[in-house]
Amino acid sequence: MLKEAIYHRPKDNFAYAYDDKTLHIRLRTKKDDVKKVYLIYGDPYIWENGEWQTEKKEMRKSGSDDLFDYWFTAIIPPYRRLRYGFELHDENDMLIYTEKGFYDEAPKDDTAYYFCFPFLNKIDVFKAPEWVKDTVWYQIFPERFANGNEKLNPKGTLSWGSADPTPTSFFGGDFEGIIQHLDYLVELGINGIYFTPIFKAPSNHKYDTIDYFEIDPQFGDKQTFKRLVDLCHEKGIRVMLDAVFNHSGYYFAPFQDVLKNGEKSKYKDWFHIREFPLQTKPIPNYDTFAFVGEMPKLNTENPEVKKYLLDVATYWIREFDIDGWRLDVANEVDHQFWREFRQAVKAIKPDVYILGEIWHDSMPWLRGDQFDAVMNYPFTNGALRYFAKGEVKASQFANIITNVLHSYPNNVNEVAFNLLGSHDTPRILTICNGNKEKVKLMFLFQLSFTGTPCIYYGDEIGMTGGQDPGCRKCMIWDEDKQDRDLFAHVQKLISLRKTYKAFGNRGELRFIETNDETNHIAYTKTYEDETILFVLNNSNQELEWTLPLHLKGKLLTNLWTN
């Protein structure tokens, strides 16, 4: 057995509290190297005759990626304490793996050899809102969803869909438009809306906030927004807003004050200014988002800034009863701020959803003290590379997805925000070169996968467009121009996800077959005595597929054709 490949470290994704009673333990070994793994475990304080008392439980292989196999077991320690090690077997050998290294025999004269989960304290358990697990999100870019009140149109507003969007064009989308089309969303079946920013800001995307306490007048007023949230709630739809707390806009009053008064400004410590006077070009002499002088980074370590932003965060929950915050550029803001953010918002609404925008490995934000989830771009990339771009074959896709699942605890995976596209990426139909069948497969995978899926407005009716601004075209409301077949497909998937527990988050996913020649994958989702089998043929060829033998004698239903 290859010792160098064997990995475990307590907490994070390898040993974590799944709920108030249960610990999940994982182990990584070299792929196809180990035949059986047992967990050796016990309460650290139970001894007899000078020997630590342990039990043994077989672990199961929970998946594999390119290089590794992963092993899993769940344990309910009666006194909430656990010391443990691993007993690994291949055909010939046995190996004991502990925190102190490898042994031929499990040492019992001391618990200090062993890994330790010292105590399962409830308050430390990662707990995301339950409702998120059953939510299908819909992302709305408010400027482009629907124009319901032309009186609010900004100067120079173009008529709806009359042109391809540019970085600076306006089409007048607003809250009234969204309200008028809520029934469309209900028909589709979604039950959560994620709005990109709605606060006062000069751009069409509103990521350059001027005032975090005001709604941009092009979208409507607070009353209209309140009506929108209330209507959503009546229809069982949750509402998530976008918080741009990493940086402000250029016209944010405190930044304007610093521009004007320099070192004398009482807001000079609201930003990270390297020297006075401020220079915005060529490279700003203050910290910014990327090198964009118009987006000065906020000093979230400054107690005044912290208070201001936490007041913003709680204001929109308290006054408008929103259900979630999506946090823009969340990875560049300090962890301490997010810890206090979580305490503040959960104190007034315990089941609010906190979603960070992070594109890379996000374990340090998902330990229970900061976010509930991140935008699962590793999932996105895997799906796009397999279904849309054909860059990887079936087996590598399964490896990527298994790797994503094993990068985080299961309770984190269950609320991961799984998107295929967004206002920051080209439209999925465009990436698929217009091949609708590939889009359909992707939706099937997304909507049957672990996590909380999000559909970018218009993807369900086959809208197209490249990198932004291309992906931010006006929503098409003329049914003749909508791909109603694709709409029906997504609608059906959402309905299946809602109807069958195994289809959605309760179902545990296992890849049962991948074939690089035919490029198909097959996986099951199992919940209690119900198993749903998925076979996805990601090729242009017909696929003949024989149901696995062990399904014989069981009640079979074709969920797709009914």
Added chain:
Amino acid sequence: MLKEAIYHRPKDNFAYAYDDKTLHIRLRTKKDDVKKVYLIYGDPYIWENGEWQTEKKEMRKSGSDDLFDYWFTAIIPPYRRLRYGFELHDENDMLIYTEKGFYDEAPKDDTAYYFCFPFLNKIDVFKAPEWVKDTVWYQIFPERFANGNEKLNPKGTLSWGSADPTPTSFFGGDFEGIIQHLDYLVELGINGIYFTPIFKAPSNHKYDTIDYFEIDPQFGDKQTFKRLVDLCHEKGIRVMLDAVFNHSGYYFAPFQDVLKNGEKSKYKDWFHIREFPLQTKPIPNYDTFAFVGEMPKLNTENPEVKKYLLDVATYWIREFDIDGWRLDVANEVDHQFWREFRQAVKAIKPDVYILGEIWHDSMPWLRGDQFDAVMNYPFTNGALRYFAKGEVKASQFANIITNVLHSYPNNVNEVAFNLLGSHDTPRILTICNGNKEKVKLMFLFQLSFTGTPCIYYGDEIGMTGGQDPGCRKCMIWDEDKQDRDLFAHVQKLISLRKTYKAFGNRGELRFIETNDETNHIAYTKTYEDETILFVLNNSNQELEWTLPLHLKGKLLTNLWTN
């Protein structure tokens, strides 16, 4: 190159902020497998002609353990942001390692492949008090250090040193006794005292607190304690107390109230009670330390308990100006409590030292939001196994120590609490079977090692004793019975550590030779242009050792013989 052995994951001990400007990046590879490693890195937002712009820096091998080599480099990213990957070479091949896996060539069309340290936010930097790096601690078990006021003797007090201690014996040690012997400690050269608990408690060890706001009368009153702290401070000695916050004693008033009033007690949620009425035997039906019914676990998730304990924590700092808290059974208390603890105590004394008692891998407590350090038992065990017990040879000892150093960030290592013995372990001279030379070697290693060393009272004069109560004998004050030669040895080492920066924490340690036949080790400590060479002969044979050639032409001083 063995891909399965290659490991990196951002934050924790592999990528961390060393200070407000500097990131440390580490990589792990299979031992003796890789010849050269370069860090490929850049600001994520610097692009030219559609290509991400990167730089390259060679990493150096910072050490090896049983199975792995570790590579290290430090980077100061001008905009505090970093994306990075690794370029690995052996004789024939080159391999690029990124967050998304391995490549033959470094991809430059996207930064998403790469590992990410998104932003170096100062508030998240692990920061322990500077003074700890230059402190040599002395641990005092107050009941056994010196009896300076016989009027305070508890009932049944035995005369000083007249008998071997039992679990229940008293010898009347007190604050007055410590005050009378401060000059002894000054003579030895220590500049920090760690006191095991001093609060009101019935036992001789005081880990069964009755009242966290009162000093146990056998030690003296608050005035005397204040005088002790002030005298220590006058002599440049810091004072650390022991906080037993995981559990209370049986006679802690709130627990007595629950015992008496059961479910009606207003303190019923101060503990973790599984059912009423309370049963202490055979296994308590409430959570306890181990299965000790007399030590009920405190419910540190309960805001009332939290407030009470944080009031305790701040009270002794505010009123008595103590410099540190050592936290008993720290690993079984929730992380959230420790986060609030840190905020509370650092708010009133920013350079207070927070030391957790954790015997196992402690990364989850050392991320900057909880502790400054843990008791470094992995160091202890390594040293005892090599020097005292002869269980491992020179090379394995170096492996163990290198592994310990690479388990944590460097700024964590610099304040690690390195002990050889304590009130919880047999005396080091006893473990060495009375072989003083081995004890001397151990002290040399401990006092020249990275971290903050602690001497258990009496070890410096050759006291003996097995597992407690054996290791808790009365301090010997009769100089004729003290091993003054050993005292002088420790005194000299402390003095060298204070005199030469390279000797102590500023010096960077490298093992330059280990020999399993002669069982000797050689290492250097380097600070700026000063290098100290240590050769430790852990055998009964004489060792002939030739100075390394590259020392030729440099100014040499024998620090030991002067």
